[in-house]
Amino acid sequence: MKPAPFDYLRPASLSEALAALASGGDEARILAGGQSLMPMLNMRLVQPRLLIDLSLLDELRSLEARDGWLTVGAAVTQAELMARPTLAEEVPLLAAALPWIGHFQTRNRGTVCGSIAHADPSAELPLCLVALGGEVMLRSARKRRSLPAAAFFLGPLTTAKEADEIIEAVRFPLRKAETGHAFREVAMRHGDFAITACAAIADRNGLRLAVGGVADRPIARDWPLLAGAELDEALNAFAWDLGGDDDQHATARYRRSLVRRIGRTAIEEALACRP
């Protein structure tokens, strides 16, 4: 349970980090909070030749709400975002979801962007980013670009980020008027990986439900304002379309059941908390 040897680089600026990543290529990995990468290093599931540590780069610590977005820099921890006093008004879904991520001790170090870069299919932050229609802001020595969340996540631990790119920041749209949000999750124990997690958003015209832990990435679906048996039918169809598999945590059948049950609860909560 010790990492294989690697070189360690602590760049003094983002441009130094990008240059190092460009020359390191596939053999280099970015280290931010390390709450996903360090366990993988300890278990030798990954054995990079070079680690580039962004965790102390001040230029990646920005956290600001402006022009309709809450932008979270790559070095901002989950605990720092959770402690933001205005978060519940700005992005209420994040305020609801953050307490479900890992534990107090891991949120203290784990970063928001790191969880998104890691792209675990059951992770809460990728789910929120997809549910809200957020964006991933990528940067390399060559260029800057941003991708919508739905185009960023490609599969388990697989994203559209290229080998020489860093997630510089992610941005979540600020709450729109008359929307309600809710987050629900079932895991073996609190803080474990979600078996199924649901994020619901409701406004005066329609519903959106995003589901994590079932498909190979978080998936969102939009409906008009359904209720009763129509909503049950829509949830059932969505649960089957997600196509989850049996694994050591749960059966596909149980996951479909959770989509129907906690999906419905989350939608009802989101409808009820519309202002």
Next chain:
Amino acid sequence: MQALTAETRHPVTIILNGQRRSGYAHPRMLLSDFLRHELGAHGTRVGCEHGVCGACTIRIDGVAQRACLTLAVQADNRRVDTVEGLAKEGRMTALQEAFNRHHALQCGFCTAGILMSLSDYLERVPKPSEAELRDMLSGHLCRCTGYAGIVRAVMDVTGQLRETPHV
């Protein structure tokens, strides 16, 4: 830019419980191993080494986190607090006394990590509800106590204990 090569042991200095301590570490050395093997500070326990069990929880610059998910070289020039730093002049803290009183430990393997988490957490949340406290404790595994004694100890030290402690 600081570039450290894999094959070399690099000097690392931390402020351990208020004292400057120095040692050497390869980049891949975990902070938990640096504390124990390089500095001989054995209070911090090593359990799962992938961030789940919580035994190695320490404070870096005051913030509770896993020593096994931190590289020793990342702690260079930073303040690291471990369980050895809690008691002053041989006197246990009120929290440690309460752990003793309420049978909040048996084998003690998880205790150092839990105390370090609590020392950060109670500064932020001085009077947690039992639900909040249990949520925070979910980041630690204790196989002896069933957590009941730990919860009682914290409720006691935060002035929230209503029932008489079991004797």
